[in-house]
Amino acid sequence: MTQRFPKLFLLLLAVLLTLNLVQAAFTELIYDEAYYWYYAQNMDWGYFDHPSMVALMIKISSLFFSGELGVRFMSCLLSVGTYVLLWELVDHPKKKEYVIHFFLLVFSMTLMNAYGFFTLPDTPLLFFTALFLLLYKRFLTNSSFWITLLLGLTMAALMYSKYHAALVILFVFLSNIKLATQWQAWLAVGVALLCYSPHFLWLFEHDFVSIRYHLYERPNQAYSFEKFTLGYLVNLVAIFGLLFYWVCLSLIKSKETDRFSKALRYLTYGVIIFFFISSFNRRVQTQWIIIISIPMAIIAFRHLIENGKSRKWMYRIGIVSALLLLYARAWLMYQPLLPILYEAHGNKAWVANLHQQVGDVPVVFENSYRQSPMYEFYTGNPTFSLNNSFYRKNQYSIDGSEERIRGKKVLYVSKYRKSGDVQFPDQENTIYYGIFMDNFNSYRKLQGIVEKRDGGDTWELKVYNPYSFDISLDSLDYSVAYTDDYKKVREAMTLRTQPVYPEVKLLKSKDTVFYNFQLPLPQKMQNPGYFRVGIAKKGLLPGLNGIPIKLKP
Structure with a gap:
């Protein structure tokens, strides 16, 4: 054990784990963590925004602890596991001489630092990306049944972590297209698909709600160079913090000495280019590109070992970065340390x-x-x-x-x-x-299905009741929300409908009623891009019962 992992490495790893556990226990939840905690209260094979790995982590954590640590315990373990995997991924005879440099490098990567204790989908994404690369590296020299099986299981775990994990698998494959001729690679894919099939089934049973939302229904905005493309480039810098220049330099100077090195470069450049192109269509969030931290940590550590000048500067700047991040972590637990308020501050107070x-x-x-x-x-x-x-x-x-x-x-x-x-x-x-x-009722799961009638300006509205009880039609109001071309609601109006069967007064369970309607002219906006129908119990605002329907050709 000490031959593979020096005593100093194990000591620093224990210090890091202790630091993360203390941080996890004494930092209030952020909003996304609370949302994923809510996931875990009803375990399923999928959720609206993400697959189920983050919920599983929280469920396991809750078996050991309560409170915030009951949400974050597994994140602390996976974080130190990621450090171990990264160390294993670097093959260099001199790496044991630079243990402190290694920890300073990885610790200084801002989001990897934060995901050392926060429980978010990116936490398992980082761990399983590192594990996938380690197994792929071994697969290149020994494609045994057990390595192949573990590779398939890890690909499934990657996809259960976050949909963006598909990019990891894709770009590694593109770096070595000859994998398509190996039956062991196809076996690994088969194992991954088999393990991921429960999530596919969940998506099917829920009308692919996650895919539809992320690809078609999610609001966007008009392109802005400052907010989209420039913002993306700023996010790239933010991922590596003060060490950005030297990390970037290590990528530029890295060479493809073997198929694994090629995979690291393909993965890094592939993700950077993919999201750079995406930045011309929508704002790219910082965590979407976090996966490049894993290959970049390997590339940068190799460069650090082999380049004395870079090593000296990365060591100095790494110390400064580590001190700043430690202060920031203390601020997360005790807000008066900085005159800035973060979402981890004050939640217990407003709740109480x-x-x-x-x-x-x-x-x-x-x-x-x-x-x-x-x-x-x-x-x-x-x-x-x-x-x-x-x-x-x-x-x-x-x-x-x-x-x-x-x-x-x-x-x-x-x-x-x-x-x-x-x-x-x-x-x-x-x-x-x-x-x-008193006696609160809402009907947010009513489905409003809109179809255009042949000829004229008349539309048909089908209202389906998925509930186990009947609903009085007199208790419902209908509306239409007009959006711009980026699906941002700009105006909402009452929708006047004509029932196809006026004698029907009750929408029975698992039944459908039919209406005809004409779209009212918007009063505040010109040339709306989409509209969607909303349904509400009288006295409440309309829900998101229909899908956005394009108005312009």
Whole structure:
């Protein structure tokens, strides 16, 4: 063990694990973590935004700990596991002389540092990317049955972590197209597909809701060089922090000495180019390109070992970077260290404030898949995010959480209200108001299917009831939301419908009613790009019951 891993390496690894565990236990959840914690309360093979690996990590963590550490424990373990895998991936006779340099290099990569304790889909993505590369490296010299099997299992784990993992597999394959002639490679793919088939089935059963949202329904905006392309380039710098210049230099000077080195370069350049092209269509989020941290850590460490000048500067800047990141991590636990507020600050306070006022009454948050799970995590009380046509779909749109508050007295919270029975500030001192509602009901899962009738300006609306109970048609209102070409809602109007069968007064369970309608002319916007139909129980805003329908040819 000490031959492969020097004592100094194991010591620093133990220090890192301890640091991450303390950080995980004493840093409040961020909103995305609360949302993924909510995933884990009902384990499934898929979720609205992501596959199920992040939920599995949280579920396992909760078996050992409660509170924040019960969300993050597995992230701490996978993080140190990633360091171990990266060390194994570097074959160099002198690497044991530069253990401290290795830790400074990897620790200074800002997002890899953060994902050492935060539980997000990118945490397992980084670990399984490193494991995939290690197994691929061994596969190149020994394509035995067990290596092949493990390679297939790891590819499945990659895809269960995040859909972007497909890029890892794709670019490694493109670096060695001869893999297509090896039956062992096809066996690995077969194992991966077999293990991933439960998620494929989940997607099928949920009408490919995740794919449809990410590819077609997600709002966008008009292209801006500063926000899109320049923002993407800034994100590239942010991933590597103060060491960006030397990490970038190591990539430029790296050489393809073997098929594995070629795979590292293909993966790095492939991801960079893919998202650079994407930046001309939509804003690229920083975490989307985090996977290049793994091949770049290997390339940069090799360069550091072999280049004395770069090694000296990377060591010096690495120390500065590590000190700054340690201070930032302390700030995450104790906000007064910096005059900046982050989403990990103040959540317990606003939750406690609201909970003190409402007690055990369930809370319905309007358009907030962020606040809803955060409140439930810190109180244990059921919540619901009631998404309307001005927001977007999320896990609350497809799961059974609506039934937890149906027919009950609830507090309905909206940031759009100017008064209410209850008020509370969030951590940024934005004031929210809530009103108590008795016998709460909503019908967000009603499906509005719109088709154009042949000729004229008449459309047909089919309203399908997926619930196990009947719904009075007199209790429903219909609306239309007009969006721009980027699916951003700009105007919402009442939709006047004509029932095809006027005598029908009840929408029975698992049944459909039919309407005809003509689109009202928008009053505030010209030339809308899309429209979508919304349905609401009277007194509530309309939901996201239909898909965006293109108006322009």
